[in-house]
Amino acid sequence: MFVLVNLKTYPCDPVEVAEAVRDVDRETEATLAVAPQAAHIERVAETGVETWAQHVDPIAHGSNTGGTLAETVADAGAVGTLINHSERRRRLADIDGAVRAADRADLETVVCANNPAQIGAAAALGPDRVAVEPPELIGTGTPVSTADPDIVAEAVSAAAGVDGEVSVLCGAGITDGEDVLAAADLGAEGVLLASGVAKADDPREALEALVEPL
Template sequence: MKKAFKIGKPFFEIGLKTYLYGEEAVALAVEADRLCEKYGVDIIFSAQYTDIELVSKATKSIKVFAQHMDPVYPGRGVGAVLPEALKAAGAVGVLLNHAEKPLTMEVLAQSIQRADEVGLATLVCAGSSLEGAEIACLNPDMILAESPALIGKGSRGPQDMEEIAKINHAIRQVNLDMPILHGAGITDEKDVYEIIRAGADATGSTSGIMKAEKPFEMMEKMIASVAEAWKKREKEKECQ
């Protein structure tokens, strides 16, 4: 059963990893919820498993995702993350195949199928245009294209920006309508603006927000830049 998941373009993903949990994670989620409504930008908020219920109850506009799940069914499987449990806790989707939690194509295909069965949207990471095209064949809801070399430590250069068009082309040769998020190496609102202007449907940040001197302020700057860059792109299309 493929779920009826809808996300507007542009959108933004905030991945907490293990930087925040509990009350601090909920506070950031509430602020993200406000920014989602203020700027008209859909926000995916990837929380710790233990915070999914707290975050989902405290917010109304952001899309709460789990950071991973396993393609298991109710029954045996100590330590596994059950898709049904994520759904019951309030998650609407799941992040899969992150560079810090890689999956084989076989397990990834099983995971996407299980997510579909329970009604969880899938945001699947790809480290290259080739992997992105291969993943597109599995029909996830969205693809997150990011270079492992940039995650948490890199900074984007001109070559990385040029890769956006190449990756988009490779994926859309397989699935024309696939929403594509380009991430990694996002340090500030300028990076966000440039990535959206370069053709991304979305972008996102973890360390750029979490390590900022004022995380709430940086998050707002990034969301505002998403909206501004998208508006500029759409205006240019109208003039063509």
């Protein structure tokens, strides 16, 4: 299982969470990674954790003031990037462009989407992974695998119908190891989570509880 901890713009200490993610990754079979804000990628990557960007733009080197360039987040230490997170929905043409920009910079890609139809669409663009996150469950603590298991199974099926090489992550409401197991049972090969770790009093403890049943 792949467990990606998205720090969003939460007021956590990104290095403290990164060190917890790094340490728990070493203790488990699962692969753990963390996605800080762009301006924190460098200090997070220096901890040795697997570091992801939260977003890249569909741009190349050039006149793009304020843009997030795939090559630059890679240079700062990222090895992958989220694209089209529900808090940063993009145009279809720009998701396509961002996947290609990430490929160019050797970044792995996870394209997020709301529902099985959009997961099929995302898979058609050739990312490494897609992630299904029903917007109404984000941040609720109610895991999608419990609240709406069919959506995960249908997302797995939709991705497989379009491109059998694209694996599916499951996001929204994941808080403990049972949620992760439930997602795996539905065919997901990983989870996206955020507040359950980044807002935990003890992020390390939260992560250990998460991977314990694996």
